[in-house]
Amino acid sequence: MHCCGLSVAGWEPGRATARVPLRPSLLAEIRATPQSTPSRRRPHSLVMTDADAEKKAAGAESEPAKRSKKKQKKDDAWRPEGRRDPIALLESLSEEKQQEIQTALHLFSLGASLPKTMSEAKKRTYRFWETQPVPKFGDAITADGPVAGDGACVRKEPYSLPQGFSWDTLDLSSPSTLSELCALLNENYLEEDDNTFRLSFCAEYLRWTLQPPDWLAHCHCAVRVNSNQKLVGFIAGVPADIRIYETQKRVVQVKFLCVHKKLRLKRMTPVLIRELARRARQQGFLQAVYTAGVVLPTPLSSCSYWHRPLNLRKLLEVNYPGLRVKMNLQRALKLNRLPEATKTPGLRPAAKADVERIHSLVQTNLCKFHLRPVLSVQDVEHLLLPRDNVVDTYVVEGPDGTVTDVVSFYSVWSKVLNHPVHSGLREAHLLYVVSTATDQVELMEDALVLAKSKGNDIFCALDVMDNTTFLEQLKFSISDRSLHYYLYNWMCPNMSPDKVGLVLPN
Known part of the structure; x- marks a missing residue:
């Protein structure tokens, strides 16, 4: 049987073992082993000990000769007419056993993992991406423009799926549909290689990131199993206006590409991407922007994650990935200690009345960067107004009542496995953090204090925009994780992280 990419060979019950040739050395070992009276056991029986024989004899005297229905049903379960479905076998295992299998597959994977550095990527062949309108490695790009023109006809029929699966369009305004998507993502979206952490999303978080003011259900592509309508695949395209150097484009932001972990050998990921591109073209979108932690053809910019511990003891206890502490615990706790309260006068949670001023501050600050979103007042209201357990935004109100500064962060939960x-x-x-009247380092230190008070264990930031001005001063440490930005059907010169003004919650 084939299980998650690892081929497992084994005998099938009910088949005669006489077909299997024995090695001469094995025959010699069998002949040399002392044997009792020849047994008339069935071909598939194993060697029975004396204790087993006594138990069988005792059972024969106390139980009727006819087997019970329960016993017969149990035996029949291991006499299938054909090979058992590997997905059904995995589903029958406990969650703990499934996690053990996943850990083993990560440790003993027979296939090459996706490259995380440019040098590794250039040695790899990308059969799917070579067919897509994206820049190739080594292309000399000096001007902006589409990779492929817009004259091609839009395919009317959806792309073909493996037998037994069909396409669906998710309407996330339905609570039951949103619950299904939560279940799919929480069990399959992203997991650490050592099987210790798994991202966990709530319904409100998905509403926030997937349903901005002009969201399109048509660009929420899903795959279901025909027999039981179970959701096993998803990819989302969220409309947005972005500016790339001097060009403004209407694009889709690609989010939450996810395939059920037991179906990844069926090559559904390329089909999901093609289908989203087809649907997006039907709606007039020719370009897309997306991010990934692996290197694909070809990154527009590559950024690094920086971490600031808020609950260091817990992070060490769960062995948080990439956290390096080169000192004893007490010294590390003292070094990472934060003030008990914020220090900036006038700092308070943002309110709806602040939206227009926040919009002005954010848009003015974003004008400095080469890749940035073009946000409307409605976009800012949706993206930055506080939501419980999802996003928090704080503003600094001056003595005259004017909002002068803003800082915003969102929260993501991870499930800790096997702890x-x-x-x-x-x-x-x-x-986003924008400061016009307050020192940015002081404002960000207050943001760390507020994030800790909200129950966050760690604060993460990319080295995009002006973030490098405070990362080291506030004891952030660079991790070994990177985030790469990509454009679909658009080519332009690469840019450094400090020229990126776009953050995609995902």
């Missing part, structure tokens, strides 16, 4: 004490971990991720 005796901790079951969850909460990460704060920086969205």
Whole structure:
């Protein structure tokens, strides 16, 4: 049987073992082993010990000769007419056993993992991406423009799926549909290689990131199993206006590409991407922007994650990936200690009345960067107004009542697997920080204090925009994780991280 990419060979019950040729050395070993009276056991029986024989004899005297229905049903379960479905076999295992299998597959994977550095990527062949309108490695790009023209006809029929699966369009305004998507992502979206952490999303978080003011259900592509309508694949395209150097484009932001982990050998990922591109073209979108932690053809910019511990003891207990502490615990706790309260006068949570001023501050600040979103007042209201357990935004109100500064971060939960004490971990991720009257380092230190008070265990930030001005001063440490930005059907010169003004919650 084939299980998650690992081929497992085994005998099939009910088949005669006489077909299997024995090695001469094995025959010699069998002949040399002392044997009792020849047994008339069935071909598939194993060697029975004396104790087993006594138990069988005792059972024969106390039980009727006819087997019970329960016993017969149990035996019949291991006499299938054909090969058992490997997905059904995995589903029958406990969650703990499935996690053990996943860990083993990560440790003993027979296939090459996707490259995480440019040098590794240039040695790899990308059969799917070579067919897509994206820049190739080594292309000399000096001007902006589409990779492929817009004259091609839009395919009317959806792309073909493996037998037994069909396309669906998710309407996330339905609570039941949103619950299905939560279940798919929480079990399959992203997991650490050592099987210790798994991202966990709530319904409100998905509404926030997938349903901006002009969201399109048509660009929420899903795959279901025909027999039971189970959701097993998803990819989303969220409309947005972005500016790339001097060109403004209407694009889709690609988010939450996810395939059920037991179906990844069926090559559904390329089909999901093609289908989203087809649907987007039907709606007039010719370009897309997306991010990934692996290197694909070809990154527009590559950024690094920086981490600031808020609950260091817990992070060490759960062995948070990439966290390096080169000192004893007490010294590390003292070094990462934060003030008990914020210090900036006039700092308060943002309110709806602040939206227009926040919009003005953010848009003015974003004008400095080569890749940036073009946000409307409605976009800012949706993206930055506080939502419980999802996004937090704070503003600084001056003595005259004018909003002068803004800082915003969103929170993501991770499920901690196989840990005796901790079951969850909460990460704060920086969205935007704009300071005109307050020192940016002081404002960000207050953001760390507020994030900790909200229950976050760690604060994460990318080295995009002006973030490098405070990362080291506030004891952020660079991790070994990177985030790469990509454009679909658009080519332009690469840019450094400090020229990127776009953050995609994902």
